[in-house]
Amino acid sequence: MRLLSQILEELDYSKLHLAYSPLGRKPAVSPKNLFKVVIYGAMNHIFSSRTIEKSCRRDINFMYLLQGEPVPDHNTIARFKKDRLPKSIDSLFNQFTLLLQKIQEITFETLYVDGTKVDANANRYTFVWRKSVEKYNVKLMEKANLLLRTLYTEKDIPQPLTLAFMKDCLLQLEKEKQETNLTFVYGSGKRKTPLQRNYETLSEYIERKTYYEYCFDKFGDRNSFSKSDTDATFMRMKDDHMHNGQLKPAYNVQIGVEAEYVVQVGVYSSTTDYGTLVPFLNKVETAFKEKFKKIVADSGYESEENYVYLTEEKYSSFIKPQNHEIVKTKKFKKQIGRKENMEYDKEKDEFTCSNGRKLVFKYDSTQKLKSGYERKLSTYECEDCSNCPLYEQCNKSKFGANKTLRFSKNFEALRTVSVQNISSKEGIKLRVNRSIQVEGAFGVLKGNYGVQRFLMRGFNNVEVEMTILCLGYNFNKLHNKRSSNRLKTEYHEVKIA
Template sequence: MNMNFDIYIEENSQVKMLNDVINEIYYTADYTVQSKWMGDIPDDIMMKILIFGYMNGAFSSRKIEQLCKRDIYFWWLLEGSKNPDHSTISRFRKKMGEQIERVFYDVVRYLLKMGEISGENLFIDGTKIEANANRYTFVWKKSVAKNEEKLRAKLPAVLDEIDSAFGIRFPGNTPVPDMIATLSSLMSKVGIVRVTGKGHHKSSYQKALEKLEEYSEKLAQYEYYNSLFDGRNSFSKTDTDATFMRMKEDHMKNGQLKPGYNIQAAVEGEYILGIYISSERSDVNTLIPFLEKLNSLELFVLKNIICDAGYESEENYLYLRSHGLTSYIKPVNYEQQKKKNQRTKYGRPENMEYHELGDIFVCEAGRILWRVGTKHEKSKTGFVSEKAVYRCESCEGCPYRQNCTKAKGNKTLSVSHRFKELREESLENITTDFGRQLRMNRSIQSDGAFGVLKQDHGFRRFLCRGNKNIRTEFLLLAISYNIKKLFARFKSRF
C-alpha cells in the first residue's frame, strides 16, 4: 500500500477543508501550537481528530479511537503520529479548557473573513438536551426544605435525651459538631466503650450520641444540597449541574421531567455564531447573559436580535433598547390576538380603552377603572417591574362580568405601562416587511441548526457530565457543524 495518503484523499473533501481551517487558526501570529499534549501527538492534530470525529457522528472516545485505527482520513490527519487510544482522546477533550472555546470563536472569525456572515442579525433560540445522568436520582428543593424543617424540629427531643443520659444541657446556638465532640470526650473519660453487632447492649449514652450523629449527618446532607441548587428547583445526584426539565423526546409519553441542559445558540447565515449553556428551564432569563458574553468578545457589531415569544420580558426589552439593539421579539399574545374570541375576553387591558390624561381604563360596559396604587414585582434575576393597579368603580350588575373577572369583588387590573410600550414597539418592528422576513427566517436559521444537530448528527444526549465538560462537548459539535456547512456552501458554488 502506498503510504503517501494524499493520493487517496480527494481534493474537494470535508477533511481537507477542516485541515485548512484549523491550520490557519493555529498557525497565525496570535495562536501558536502549544507543547505536545500526550505522547507524540501535537494539540492541533488532536483537535482535528476530535472535530472530524464529531463531523462523522463519532462522539465517544472509543469510537474515535477505532476510526483512527482503520479510517484513511484519520490516518491522513495524524500525519504519521501514533494512533491515540481512547483514554488519551478523553483526557484531551476533558482538559483542553478554554482552548476549545477559543478555537470555536476563531472559526467564527474565519467565517467573518470569508464573508459568510456579517454578525448583524442574530437569530437566537434554545433547545433542551438530556444530560448523562440517572433520570430517577432527583433532588427537589421543596422536598429538601420540608425535610430539613422536620429534622430541625426533632432537635429539642434529641437534646432532652442527651440531658437525661449525660446530664448536660447545651445552649440552642451550640454547633452540632461541638456537641458530638464534647459527648465523645465525656464517654471516653468515664470509660464507656462504643459497641456494635449482635449480643452487645448499647448504653443510654451511646444511643443518645448516635441519635445526635444521625441528626448531624442528615443536616450536613441538606446543607450540601442547598449549596448545589444555586437558584434552581432541582438537580440530579449523578450530574449535579443538570436540572430536571420537560423534554420533547419523552420515552414514557407521560410528560416526565428529565435531567438536562438548556442550550442557547445564536445563528446567522445558518452558521452557529455563539453558544451559551444554561440550567434555566425557560429561555427568558438566558438572553441577557448570552448577549453580554457575545458583546465581551467584540467579534461583530450586533444590530438586530430576533427571538421567539419565549424571550419576551420587560427586562429583556430594556436591555436591548439601552444597548442600541433593535428588538424583533414576538409578543406572547401575538397569536392569541388573531383569534376572534379574544375580543370577548373583556377583562384584558388590551380590550379596554385607556385614557392617559385621567390615567383610567374604561371597560366594555363603560365603567371606569380608577388607579388605586402602584406595586413592584421582583423577578428571579432581581429586576423590579413597576405596575399600576386599577380597580373598577362597581362591577355589580355588569352584563359582561362572566367574561371579565372571577373575583367576588370589583375587577382589579395590574398594568406595566413601560412593558406595554416596549411590547408595542417590538410588535411594530416584526410587522414591517423587513421584520416579517426576519421572523420567517428565524425558524429556518435557529430551528434548522438544532434540527441538523439532533436529527442528522444524532446528538440527543450528552456523553460527559458537568457544566464545563458539557460546554466543551457542544462547542466541538458546533465547530463540526460550521465546517460541514462551509464545505456544503463551497461545494454548491463550484
C-alpha cells in the same frame, strides 16, 4: 477533510498547549492534530472516543489528519476532551468565527437566537428537589434541638442550629466516653447507655445535616438537580409519542446563528429561555468585543427585563410577543375582561369596560424578579361592579370584588415597539430567516447528527461537547455553501406563493 485541515492550521493553539505540563515526555499525538481528529469525527457524526480510535486505525481521512503520528488511545481522546479542551475550546471556536468574518461569511449584523433542551447523561429517577430537602432539614433541626436540650440549657444552643456546633457537641460526647472508659455495645440483648444513644443519634443527625448542606450547595438558584449529574436540572421536555409530559435531567442549550453558521454556544440550567438571553448576549460581546445590531428571537424570550436590556444596549429587537397570534382569534376578542378589549382614555388614564363602567388608576407597586430586576406594576380598579349583568364574563373573582387590572405600562410600551418591528417588511424577512437558520441548525444537530442526549457530564464537559458539535456543523456548512456556490449569502429571500 482538506478544508478542515487547512483552516485549523491557521488557528492559535497557545491556550491549548497551556493545558499540558511542560515537564515529562512530549505528547505522542500533537494537540493540534488531536483537535482536528475530534472535530472531523463530529463532522461525520462520530462522537464516542472508542469509535474515533477505531476510525483512526481504519479510515484514511483520519490517518491523513494524524500526519503519520501514532493512533491515539480512546483514553487519550477522552482525557483530551475532558481535561485539555475546557479552558481553550472557547478561544478556538471564537477564532474560527472571526475567520468567517475575515472571509466575509458573517458580518455581525443579525443574530438569530434560539434554545433547546438536551437530555443529560443521567438517570431520570435520580432527582433531588429543593422543597423536599428544605422540609426534611426543618424536621431534622427540630429533632436535633430536642436532643441537645438534654445536654445543654436552651440558652446555650445557638439558633439557628449550625453543623459546626453539632460537631462540637459530638466531640464532647466522645471526650466524655474516653473519660469514663465506657465501651459501646452492639447486638441483641445489649442495653445501650444514654451516652451511647445520644452519641449515635447525634452522629446520624450530623450525617444527614451534612448531606442537606451539600444539596443546598448544589442547588444554587435551581430547584432540583440529578444525583448522577449534579449540574443537570430537571426540566419539562416535549411530550413523547403518547403525549405524556417528560420531566428529565437536562441542559438548556442556547445558540446564536448568523448566515447559517453557529457563532456562539451557551449551556445554562435555566428552565426557560427568557432568563438566558442577557447572559448569552454578554458572552457574545465578551468573546468578540463587538455587538450584533439586530437580535431576532421567538416568543420564549419575551420579558420586560430583556426588552429593557436590548433598548439600553441599543440593539434592534425583533422578538415575537407571546400573545401575537392569540389576539387575532375570535375567542380572544370575546373575552371582555381583558384590558386589550377595553377602551382606554390616555388623558384621564382610565379604562372603560363593556358595560360602560370606569376602571380608574389606584396605585403603583414594585415586583422584584428572581434575576433581581424590578418591574413597576400599575393597578386599576372598577369603581363599582355591583349589579353588573356582565360580571361573570368579566370578573373571575368568586367573592364579588370589583374588577381589577394589574400590568406593567413599560412592558406594554416595549411590546408595542416589538410588534411594529416584526410586522415591518424587514421584520417579516428576519422572522422567516430565523425559522430557517437557527431552527434549521437545531434540526440538523438533533435530527441528522442524532444529538438527543449528551455523552459527558458536568457544565464544562457538556459545553465542550456542544461546542465541538457546532464546530463540526460549521465546517460542514462552509463546505456545502462553497460546493453549491452560496458563499456570502446571509439571508433567504421571502417567497410569496
